[in-house]
Amino acid sequence: MKKIWLLLISTLFIVLAGCTDSGQAKKEETVTLKVGAASVPHAEILEYLADDLAKEGVKLNISILKDAVQTNQQTADGELDFNYFQHIPFLEQTNKESNLDLVSVKGIHIEPFGVYSKTINDIKDLPQNAKVAVPNDVVNFSRALLLFKNNNLIELDDAKKNDYTVEDITKNEKNIQFIGVDSLLLVRSLDDVDASAINTNYALEGGYNPHEDALIIEGSDSPYVNIIATTKEKQEDAAIQKVVKWLTSEKACKFFEDQYKGAVVPVF
Structure with a gap:
């Protein structure tokens, strides 16, 4: 009888340990990305899509842009995983002046000047x-x-x-x-x-x-497309690609059109 109880207790311990490990695994599956973004419309659209991203295991920690060049430097240094506030000509100029090597992951929208x-x-x-x-x-x-x-x-x-x-x-x-x-x-x-x-x-x-x-x-044909920018090493990062997927979704497109009435034009 004592052996049976010991066996039952051992089995229960294994089951509980398995549940704990499973819970930890699920918790570890969530990736937190540090993002530098302008408040409008960049941070607004990211916050709007936050629940959709959370369901796919991506949480965003958004810092509102205070200095454009500093935000690019923080992205290059790894303090931020990516940023979303600038167009390609600005990124290229900052790369040149600050000796950075950031890249565009995807063009998202145009903001006519x-x-x-x-x-x-x-x-x-x-x-x-x-x-x-x-x-x-x-x-x-x-x-x-x-x-x-x-x-x-x-x-x-x-x-x-x-x-x-x-x-x-x-x-x-x-x-x-x-x-x-x-x-x-x-x-x-x-x-x-x-x-x-x-x-x-x-x-x-x-x-x-x-x-x-x-x-x-400017007209909607402006070449100044706002982009997701990051380092070459993180360009294909799975979590960042999920962000890109949602930013170029029909849901995002409708948000841009309904919220900004033509002031922000999606390019996808």
Whole structure:
């Protein structure tokens, strides 16, 4: 009888241990990814898809972008697993300037770039010697000048194709003064200038509807596609690929269309 009880206790212990091991295995299957993202729309769409990702064993720990170059550096150093806030020209410029080797995993959406003002309602009313705030990074400064060129407000040197600076302006009848400002401060700069060229994510954060409030805006054919960026080593990471799968799903597409009404355009 004593042997039977010992056998039963041993069997129960094995079963319980198995249950414990199984529970630990399930817990270990969940992968937490550290992400650097702009708050709108990048973090919003990631948070919207969080439950779907959790069902596939992926949890996101999202840090809201405070400094673009620093976020890329943190991704390169492994402090972040990937980031989602930038387009390829900006990534390439940061790689070059900071000696990084980050790569694009997938293009997700376009945010058409626009010009806003608190003092005028039509770009034709931009005054002589107008002060216009534009992003102070090389890529988006050039992008802003191109937007003004494409709307016949200035002319640029035909010998160049990108990385335009004020020195490349060949015609500027209104003598527009382009002032470089940190992208995070462009909405705030509207109190001090005649107009500001603002990335759509920051315009949305500032309460602006790009297609209603922008004086001029890029078309949906903009080459500045926002991407998932990471290191070459993590480019094929299974958990990151699950994030990409959901970001390019029909559910994500509908969220972009319903939430942003054309201000954010999915490219998948």
